Amino acid sequence: MSAAATGSWLLRGNDDRLSVYALAEGGVRRWTETGVGSGRWSGPDFFPVEGLTDLAVVQGANRYAHFLGRRERLGGDGTKVDLVYAVQYQSGRTLGDWRSLGNPYRDPRGAATVGAPTAAVDGQGTVHVFVSGGPGGVMLRREARSGAWEAWKDLRGGAVAGGLSAAANSAGLVEVLVPGHRSVMRWVQTEPGADLRRAQDLTPAPAPGSTALLETSPGVFTAYWSEQSGTGVYAQRPGEWAFPAGGAPGKGPHAALRSTLDGYDCTVLAHQGRTGTAVLGVCGTGAESGGLWWTDTGVTCVGTPALALDGHGRIVMATVRADGAVLVNRQRPEPGLTLSDWDRLPES
Numbered sequence: 001m002s003a004a005a006t007g008s009w010l011l012r013g014n015d016d017r018l019s020v021y022a023l024a025e026g027g028v029r030r031w032t033e034t035g036v037g038s039g040r041w042s043g044p045d046f047f048p049v050e051g052l053t054d055l056a057v058v059q060g061a062n063r064y065a066h067f068l069g070r071r072e073r074l075g076g077d078g079t080k081v082d083l084v085y086a087v088q089y090q091s092g093r094t095l096g097d098w099r100s101l102g103n104p105y106r107d108p109r110g111a112a113t114v115g116a117p118t119a120a121v122d123g124q125g126t127v128h129v130f131v132s133g134g135p136g137g138v139m140l141r142r143e144a145r146s147g148a149w150e151a152w153k154d155l156r157g158g159a160v161a162g163g164l165s166a167a168a169n170s171a172g173l174v175e176v177l178v179p180g181h182r183s184v185m186r187w188v189q190t191e192p193g194a195d196l197r198r199a200q201d202l203t204p205a206p207a208p209g210s211t212a213l214l215e216t217s218p219g220v221f222t223a224y225w226s227e228q229s230g231t232g233v234y235a236q237r238p239g240e241w242a243f244p245a246g247g248a249p250g251k252g253p254h255a256a257l258r259s260t261l262d263g264y265d266c267t268v269l270a271h272q273g274r275t276g277t278a279v280l281g282v283c284g285t286g287a288e289s290g291g292l293w294w295t296d297t298g299v300t301c302v303g304t305p306a307l308a309l310d311g312h313g314r315i316v317m318a319t320v321r322a323d324g325a326v327l328v329n330r331q332r333p334e335p336g337l338t339l340s341d342w343d344r345l346p347e348s
Contacts, residue, residue: 008057008058008059008255008306008308009021009022009055009057009306009318010306010307010308010316010317010318010328011057011059011063011065011308012063012308012309012310012311013063013065013090013091013092014062014063014064014090014091015036015090015091016036016037016310016311017032017033017034017035017036017091017092017311018032018033018308018310018311018316019031019032019033019065019091019092020032020041020306020318020326020328020345021055021057021065021067022044022320022326023052023054023055024046026048026049026050026052027046027047027048027049027050027052028046028047028049028052028055028067028095029043029044029045029046029047030043030044030045030046030047031043031044031045031326031345031346032045032091032092033091033310036310036311036312037310037311037312037314039330039343041328041345041346042092043345043346044345044346044347044348047086047094047095049069049071049084049086049098050071050073051071051072051073052069052070052071052084053069053070053071053072053116054069054070054115054116054117055067055068055069056068056069056116056117056118056119058118058119058120058121058127058166059121060121060122060125060127060168061121061123061125061168061172062125064087064088064089064121065087065088066085066086066087066119066121066127067085067086067087067088067095068083068084068085068101068117068118068119068129069083069084069085069098069117070083070114070115070116070117070131071083071084071100077108078108079112080111081103081111081112081114082100082101082102082103082111083100083101083102083103083114083117083129083131084098084099084100084101085098085099085100085101085127085129086098086099101129101141101149102152104131104133104139104141104152104154105133109134110133110134111133112134113133113134114131114132114133115131115132115133115160115163115164116131116163117129117130117131118130118131118163118164118165118166118176119166120166120167120168120174120175120176121168122168122172122173122174122189122192122193123168123171123172123173123192124145124172124192124193126142126143126144126145126193127142127143128140128141128142128166128174128176128196129141129142130164130166130176130178131164132160132164132178136157136158136159136160137154137155137156137157137158137160138154138155138156138157138160138164138176138178138185138187139152139153139154139155140152140153140155140196141153153195155187155196155198156198157178157180157185157187157198158180158181158185159180159181160178160179160180160185161179161180161181161206161208161209162179162206162207162208162209162210163179163208163209163211163252163253164176164177164178164179164211165177165211165212165213165253166213167213167214167215167221169215169218169219169220169221170215170218170219171192171218171219172192173188173189173190173191173192173219174188174189174196175187175188175189175213175221176196177202177211177212177213177223177225178211179206179207179208179209179210179211179225180201180205180206181205182203182205183201183202183203183204183205183206184201184202184203184206184211184223184225185198185201186198186199186200186201186202186223187199202223202225202236202242203242204227204228204229204234204242205227205228205229206225206226206227206228207225207226207227207228207230207249207251209251209252209253210225210226210249210251210252210253210254211223211224211225211253211254212224212225212253212254212255212256212269213256214256214257214258214267215258216237216258216267216285216286217286220237220238221237221238222235222236222237222267222286222288223235223236223237224245224254224256224269225254226249226254226271227244230248230274231244232244232245232246232247232248232249233245233246233247233249233254233269233271233281233292235288235289237286243288243289244291245269245281245283245288245289245291245292246281246291246292246294247269247271247273247279247281247292247294248273248274248279248294249271249272249273249274249279250271250272250273250274250275250276251272252271252272252303252304253271253304254269254270254271254304255269255270255271255304255305255306255307256268256269256307257269257307257308257309257315258285259309259313259315260313261282261336261337262335262336264284265284265285266282266283266284266285266337267282267283267284267285267286267288267292268280268281268282268307268315268337269281269282269292270304270305270306270307270317271304271305272301272302272303272304272305273296275296276300276301277296277297277298277299277300277301278296278297278299278300278301278305278317278319279294279295279296279297280294280295280297280317280337280339281293281294281295282295282337297317297319297339299319299321299327299342300321300322301319301320301321301322302320302321302322303320305317305318305319306318306319310330314330314331314333315330315331315337315339316328316329316330316331317329317330317339325344325345325347326344326345327342327343327344327345328342328343328345329341329342329343
């Protein structure tokens with residue numbers, strides 16, 4: 001049985017084949033396209049790592065896939081919680097060894113409150129790992145150029161309400177969004193290799209764990225989040241007011257993607273809707289203030305759907321159903337955004 005990871009768990013590798021990654025009991029499952037854009041899948045391959053409660057998958061400019069997990073293990077002195085990391089360099093190949101990144105909190109009570117990790121890879125290939133915990137604030141650990149990991153750093157900030165989201169733009173600079181109780185907290189990197197600094201918070205107040213980032217012009221992210229009282233999705237670019245983009249999102253973050261549709265640069269969002277089904281939204285990039293065109297797929301999902309472009313530039317969407325089945329569909333070769341029937345990936 002599978003569960004949705006967070007981040008971009010549908011990824012295109014350096015050979016242009018797509019891979020799907022899912023959290024499973026005792027480890028990670030992976031399916032890989034047999035050919036570029038073929039729509040046929042090998043797998044699932046299984047990579048054991050005991051005790052994973054959460055899994056995030058991110059990708060850098062070199063298209064390596066980086067895996068961050070939250071792990072719980074029983075010991076003589078109770079449950080031990082730490083974060084683990086692995087990397088895959090090529091599509092369909094094995095994952096490297098899982099290594100522990102420890103826990104930013106030393107006392108057992110604080111360590112147990114560590115949330116699900118998120119990560120981003122900057123333009124220099126440095127992996128930035130972000131987590132929050134009960135003591136409040138955001139903690140960062142990043143990989144040095146030597147390959148060693150720096151010590152945990154406290155970015156501070158207020159109490160965190162739900163999951164974090166992070167991304168690196170085309171200039172290689174990292175940004176992280178953190179849902180708080182009254183606003184979305186934000187940290188940005190202003191030059192390569194620099195420390196992240198606190199930027200202006202975003203309002204209105206977000207639903208817990210609902211943030212996402214998408215680069216909508218060179219070096220500029222648009223932030224997306226679900227509004228706390230249930231009025232729908234909001235979007236904001238630096239220096240502008242937040243504006244409503246419609247929709248009726250349920251729990252969790254949004255998957256976000258840019259694609260060319262009928263010759264126009266478009267933004268595509270996907271989330272779990274209020275009724276538990278996977279919902280897709282489309283608008284012209286930079287035109288979110290006019291609202292998105294929302295379509296309910298009618299397929300129930302657990303967690304956030306994933307979006308990616310295949311090797312032929314077609315939009316592909318993946319979801320995980322409540323029974324653990326992983327479903328994938330693909331953009332049809334016709335005007336607008338019409339998706340094919342859902343394909344169920346093999347279970348064994």
